[in-house]
Every structure is written in structure tokens, then in C-alpha cells.
Amino acid sequence: MNTIIYLDNASTTPTDKRVIKKMLPFFSENFANPATKWTSSLSKLVDEEVEQARLNIAKLLGADPDEIFFTSGGTESDNTALKGIAFKHHDRGNEIISIPIEHEAVLKSLETLEGFGFKIKFARVDSKGFVDPEEIKRLITKKTILVSIMHANNEIGTIEPIEEIGKICRERDIYFHTDAVQTVGHIPINVKSFNVDLLSLSAHKFYGPKGVGAIYVRKGVKVKPFMDGGGQEKGIRSGTLNTTGIIGLGEAARLASEEMEQTESDVKKMRDLLWDKIQKQIPKVYLNGAEIDSRLSNNLNIIIKGIRNEPLLVALNERGVIAGGGSACAAGSKYPSHVLKSIGVKDNDIFGALRITIGKFNKIEYVDYVVQSLNEIVNSLRDLSPFWEGE
């Protein structure tokens, strides 16, 4: 097959051509720095587009535009949220609560904070990846200043009970951050009903450009900036604005607001058909994480017994199918996925995990080709596999 069938959309998505079109003039004729908007009409024009982008993001989240701050992406937003709160409010306490299946951007930030004397407590997740809000309640003490729980997991698509956790934190006056990198632009979000104080998002996960994102910081919440400089973004994030990226992010947000419902339903239809056919055609294949209907609609994460995922991914790639083994950041890692480990999947099985994440540009007509390719490759790998014990 000459076409590439890209099924790794949780890793990154292709930039929507409408987003690129919107961005293009801001590389060349509209190149000005919005910081000089008071004196330059060109800067003013760029500034207006940046503010439109802020408004589009705010609308997507149910926030006010002045609660949105642009960053370089999900990693920076997570770092800003965790370190920004911890360093600003350490006089209130030194305990932070999270879960072990967070993205590395959160886990590594927490590790750094531990080095500064913060105490990190991890709430358990069950075999489907859900955290129990009661467990969070139990871990909270007078010293807890921050709870950070991701909205949906990037490997297994489990959607955490954010509203309930937000309520628990708000009632106790504890800051609550959610990494919503996998959900913004895909499913409805409302920062008010979620009771979040901080939320991270990234453009490239919802058909925007790479290297740009944003953080929502609820009005009145103070964070210590970790970039020193010219004081852009009200001092929260210094540095000349990535105007093209921000305008692309804004356009991606606008399109997501308009098309989310249809996109989610199309993506779910394709994911469900794929899973149905895989189960019918390939024996000993198991779902990782939440039940198929209570996870992100684009996510399928499976264990294929008796194989290793690297040769599978390479062979799929040779047939034009690109999928994932775990998170993109852990790709090529010889260590088993920390997410699958945390939900109790055995090491041998983890190495046979396949993550398929559907996007809006995938075509449902390709499902048969994908399943047939998968079936043939799995059969030949199992024939050679010392781990395959038969059906």
C-alpha cells in the first residue's frame, strides 16, 4: 500500500491544512512582534490575532481569556504548574499528591521537587487506571498544597474523575492541576465545573502545530514563573511570543470547538470497528486499561500474547501502518511502560503492547487492511516466538 495509515495520533497529530493556511502570513508579511503594539500597526494586527487565539482557547475550556498563558507545549505547561505552585506556596506546606501513571513531564517535575524537599504522595490506580477520589481524600493532610491528576492517560485512554477530585481540593483550599494534553480539543472541558486551578494543553495533540501550548491559571492563583525575561504573558512566561504557533493553536481550538462532536463520533466508530475485527480474527488479544466505552474514543491499547512489539511495529511500518508501543516519549525504551506496570500488567506482556490511536484524518475503509496486516504479522511472529504458548 502506498498510502501511510497513521494510527499514532496520541503521539502527535498532523497539522490541519486550515491551521497551516491561517499561520502562513504570520511567518512573512505579518511577522511583527506583538509587544510593540502601541506604536506599530503591524504589531497591533499580530497582537489582535494572538488575542483571538487566546479567546478561542478560553472558549474551548470555559475560561476567561486572561486566564490563558501561552507556552511551548504540554511539557512546559506541566512544569510551570507544578514548580510554579510549589515554589510560590511552599510556606503553606510541602506535600503534593499525584498518580503513578502521569506523563513524564509531571513525574520528572515531581522528582525535581522532591530534591527541593517536597514530599510526593502517589495515590494508587486500579487495574483499569482509575484513581479513587476517596484515596486522594485520605492522602490529604494540612501540609498538602497541590494535587495533580491527569484528565486522560496518554497510553491507555483512561479518563480520571476530575470533577470529583476538583471538588475535594476546592473544599480544602488545595490547588488542583490537571494535565489535559490528551483531551483538550477532543472531549468537552469546562474548567469551572472541573474545579481546576491549573490545566495544561498542547496544540500538536489536536491538529495544531508542534512546540506551542498553553496553561490555564485560574484568576487569582499565583505561580512562580521559571522563565525570567521580558515579562511577556503577564510575567508568567517571558520570551517573545511564538506568534505563528499561537495563531495556529487558536485556529486548531476554533476548529475543535466547531467539529468536536462529529470528529469524536467518527473516530469512535473506526476504533470500535477495529477492536471488533481484531478480537474476531486474532486470538489471545487483551485490552489494557478501561472498558472500551469508558476510555478516550480514539484509544486502543492491547496486549498481543506471545510477541514483542518492536518487530510488530517495524513490520506494520513496512506495510504502511504506523502505530505505537507505548507513549512516544518512552519509544525505544528498554524499560516497560510505567503506566502498564502501574495497572498490574506483567513485564512480558507489556513488551507485547500495541497502542493504536485514531485521528480525524484516518479513513474507516482501511480497517480491513490494518487488521489483515496485523493478523499476518502476529501469526508469523508467534510461529517464531519462544513466548507463544498457543491458543
Ligand SMILES: Cc1ncc(COP(=O)(O)O)c(C=O)c1O
Ligand atoms: C499526557 C501528556 N502530557 C504532556 C505531554 C507533553 O506535551 P508536549 O509534547 O507538548 O510537550 C504529552 C505528550 O505526549 C502527553 O501525552
